Amino acid sequence: MRQKKLDLSLYLVLDPDLCGGIDGMVNTTRIAVANGVTAVQLRAEHEFTRRDWYLAALALKQVLKDTTVPLLINDQVDIALAVEADGVHVGQKDLPVDVVRKLIGADKLLGLSISNLQQINQVNWQKVDYLGIGPVFPTMTKQDAAPPLGITTLAELNQCKQCPAVAIGGINLQNAAEVMQSGSDGIAVISAICGQPNIPYATRQLYHVIEQAKQGIKK
Amino acid sequence: MRQKKLDLSLYLVLDPDLCGGIDGMVNTTRIAVANGVTAVQLRAEHEFTRRDWYLAALALKQVLKDTTVPLLINDQVDIALAVEADGVHVGQKDLPVDVVRKLIGADKLLGLSISNLQQINQVNWQKVDYLGIGPVFPTMTKQDAAPPLGITTLAELNQCKQCPAVAIGGINLQNAAEVMQSGSDGIAVISAICGQPNIPYATRQLYHVIEQAKQGIKK
Numbered sequence: 323m324r325q326k327k328l329d330l331s332l333y334l335v336l337d338p339d340l341c342g343g344i345d346g347m348v349n350t351t352r353i354a355v356a357n358g359v360t361a362v363q364l365r366a367e368h369e370f371t372r373r374d375w376y377l378a379a380l381a382l383k384q385v386l387k388d389t390t391v392p393l394l395i396n397d398q399v400d401i402a403l404a405v406e407a408d409g410v411h412v413g414q415k416d417l418p419v420d421v422v423r424k425l426i427g428a429d430k431l432l433g434l435s436i437s438n439l440q441q442i443n444q445v446n447w448q449k450v451d452y453l454g455i456g457p458v459f460p461t462m463t464k465q466d467a468a469p470p471l472g473i474t475t476l477a478e479l480n481q482c483k484q485c486p487a488v489a490i491g492g493i494n495l496q497n498a499a500e501v502m503q504s505g506s507d508g509i510a511v512i513s514a515i516c517g518q519p520n521i522p523y524a525t526r527q528l529y530h531v532i533e534q535a536k537q538g539i540k541k
Numbered sequence: 542m543r544q545k546k547l548d549l550s551l552y553l554v555l556d557p558d559l560c561g562g563i564d565g566m567v568n569t570t571r572i573a574v575a576n577g578v579t580a581v582q583l584r585a586e587h588e589f590t591r592r593d594w595y596l597a598a599l600a601l602k603q604v605l606k607d608t609t610v611p612l613l614i615n616d617q618v619d620i621a622l623a624v625e626a627d628g629v630h631v632g633q634k635d636l637p638v639d640v641v642r643k644l645i646g647a648d649k650l651l652g653l654s655i656s657n658l659q660q661i662n663q664v665n666w667q668k669v670d671y672l673g674i675g676p677v678f679p680t681m682t683k684q685d686a687a688p689p690l691g692i693t694t695l696a697e698l699n700q701c702k703q704c705p706a707v708a709i710g711g712i713n714l715q716n717a718a719e720v721m722q723s724g725s726d727g728i729a730v731i732s733a734i735c736g737q738p739n740i741p742y743a744t745r746q747l748y749h750v751i752e753q754a755k756q757g758i759k760k
Contacts, residue, residue, distance in 0.1 A: 371634035372616055397591055399619035404640045415590035421623045 325429050326392040326408050329360040330452060330488040330508030331532050332525070335396075336382075338366050340517035344378045348385055353521045355391050358529030360508070361488075362386060363411055365396035372401070379405040392431055399425050409433065411454065414441060423449045436479065436487075437468035447484045454510060455479050457491020458501060462513070467491065473504050480505030495527050502535035544648050545611040545627050548579040549671060549707040549727030550751050551744070554615075555601075557585050559736035563597045567604055572740045574610050577748030579727070580707075581605060582630055584615035591620070598624040611650055618644050628652065630673065633660060642668045655698065655706075656687035666703045673729060674698050676710020677720060681732070686710065692723050699724030714746050721754035 334354050341347040351362055364382055366375055379395055383405045386393050392408035395401050399422055402410045409431025410422055417425075419434055426432065435454045436442050445453070457467045458476050471479070476489055489501045490510035498509050509532065518524040553573050560566040570581055583601055585594050598614055602624045605612050611627035614620050618641055621629045628650025629641055636644075638653055645651065654673045655661050664672070676686045677695050690698070695708055708720045709729035717728050728751065737743040 372636055373634045376636050376640070398617075400617065400622070400636065400644060403619070403644055404636060415592045417591055417595050417619065417623060421595070425619060425622055 325431075326390055328392060328409075328431055328451060328486070329390075330486050330510075331360045331536075332358055332529050333361040333363065333488045333490075333508050333510040334359045334515055335363045335365050335490070335510050335512045337512050337516045338370060338378070340513055342517075344374065344381060347378060347516075348381045350516055350521060351382055351385050354515050354525045355386065355389055357522045357525035359391065359515070359525060361392055361394065363394040363396055363510075364401075365411075372398070375401050376404055379407060383407060394431060394433060402426065402430070409451070411435070419446055419449045433488075435490075437471070439479065439482070442479055442482045445484075450485060452485055452507075453483055453487040454490050455483075455487050455506070456489055456510070458489050459492025459497065461491045473500055476501065476506070477504040495524075495531060498528060498531045499535045499538075502532060503539065508532065544650075545609055547611060547628075547650055547670060547705070548609075549705050549729075550579045550755075551577055551748050552580040552582065552707045552709075552727050552729040553578045553734055554582045554584050554709070554729050554731045556731050556735045557589060557597070559732060561736075563593065563600060566597060566735075567600045569735055569740060570601055570604050573734050573744045574605065574608055576741045576744035578610065578734070578744060580611055580613065582613040582615055582729075583620075584630075591617070594620050595623055598626060602626060613650060613652060621645065621649070628670070630654070638665055638668045652707075654709075656690070658698065658701070661698055661701045664703075669704060671704055671726075672702055672706040673709050674702075674706050674725070675708055675729070677708050678711025678716065680710045692719055695720065695725070696723040714743075714750060717747060717750045718754045718757075721751060722758065727751065 336347045341350045379401050382393050394409045394411045395407045396411050397416050399410050411433040413435040431451045433452045434450045457470050460470050486507040488508045488510045489506040493509045494514045501509050555566045560569045598620050601612050613628045613630045614626045615630050616635050618629050630652040632654040650670045652671045653669045676689050679689050680686055705726040707727040707729045708725040712728045713733045720728050
C-alpha cells in the first residue's frame with residue numbers, strides 16, 4: 323500500500339474524554355476530516371486499556387481508509403503495528419526514535435515531541451519525519467506537559483528544525499495565525515475540535531485561518 | 542538465536558516498587574536466577590515511563606543473556622520487540638492473542654492470563670504457549686486483580702487447560718505445595734521474592750518446595 327503523504331496543516335489529536343469514548347473519537351474524526359483536518363493522532367491517556375486502544379485504532383483506521391489523511395498512534399508502537407497505522411508519534415520519555423524507526427520500518431511516519439532547545443539539538447534528523455513543538459500555550463489536555471514556550475521561543479525552535487514541525491498546546495482560532503507566522507508548518511489541536519458543539523464549523527474556521535496565514539507568509 | 546525453553550516451575554514476576562527500581566529488578570533477577578528461578582517477567586505497573594520500561598527490559602535481557610531463563614514482557618509487545626525478549630505475557634484487556642502472535646512471530650513465547658472458566662474456554666490454544674491462572678489467593682501487588690479463585694477452582698481450571706499453566710496471586714512458601722498439587726506446572730511469585738531480605742534463601746526455599754511437590758505428584 324502506498325504511504326499517505328504528511329500534511330501537518332491541521333493536525334487533530336484525539337482525546338477520548340473530550341470526544342466521548344471510542345465512538346465519539348470515530349465520529350469526531352469523520353466530521354473533522356471532511357472539513358479540513360489533514361492528520362489524525364490517537365492519544366489515549368489514562369484509564370484506557372490496551373484492548374481499547376487497539377479497538378479505537380482499528381476503528382479509526384477504517385474511517386481514514388479511503389482518505390489521504392494519515393493515522394498516527396501516540397507512544398504505543400505495537401498498536402500502530404497491529405492496525406498497520408500510517409505512523410507513530412513519540413515523546414522524550416518513550417521508546418527512542420532509532421528503536422521506533424527499526425520497529426516500524428522506513429516507510430512509516432515518525433513524529434517526535436520537542437519542548438526546548440536542548441531536545442531539538444539532539445534530534446536524529448535521519449529518523450524522524452516531523453516534530454511536534456510545544457506546549458506553545460497553557461493546556462488542560464496533557465497533564466505532564468512542560469511549561470508553555472510562548473510565541474518567541476516557538477519561533478526560535480522553528481528556526482532550528484531540519485524537518486517539518488507542527489505546533490501544539492493551547493492553540494485555537496484566536497492564536498492560530500501567529501503560531502503559523504512563527505514558522506510552524508501546521509497546528510495540532512485537541513480541545514479546539516474535540517468536544518466542540520459544532521465540529522464542522524470549528525474545523526472549517528481553523529482550516530481557513532491556517533490557509534490565510536499560509537497565503538500571507540508566501541507573499 | 543535458538544529460542545529458550547519454557548520451564549514454568551518458578552516464575553518470577555518483577556515489581557519495580559518492591560525491588561527498588563530498575564537496578565533493584567536487575568539485582569533481584571541475577572540473584573533469583575542463580576538460585577532456581579526458571580522464568581522472568583517484567584511487569585511494570587503505573588508511574589513507569591515507556592523509556593524506563595525499555596531500559597529495564599534491555600538491562601534484564603543482558604542479565605539473562607547467558608542463562609536458559611527466558612525474559613517475558615507484560616502487555617507491551619513493542620518493548621518485547623525492541624529488546625528481542627523471549628516472549629510476551631498478555632491479559633484479557635490487552636491486545637488479542639492472535640494479534641500478538643502475528644506481531645511476535647511463531648518462535649516467541651506467548652502467555653495469557655486466565656481468571657475463570659469462561660476465559661479458559663475461549664483460549665485459542667494454537668496461539669498461546671502457556672496460561673497464567675489466578676489470582677489464586679488475595680494479592681497486594683496487582684491493583685486490578687479479579688477475586689481470588691481458591692485452590693478448588695484453580696484445580697478445576699487446571700483440568701481444562703490444553704497447555705502448561707503457571708498459578709499466580711498470593712503464592713508463598715506456605716501454600717506453594719498445594720498449588721502444585723492442584724495441577725499447576727509452576728508458581729509465579731512477586732512479593733515472595735521481590736523485596737525479600739534474603740533473596741537467595743527465599744528463592745531456594747520456594748524451589749525446594751516445588752521440586753518436592755513435583756516428586757510427590759510423580760509418585
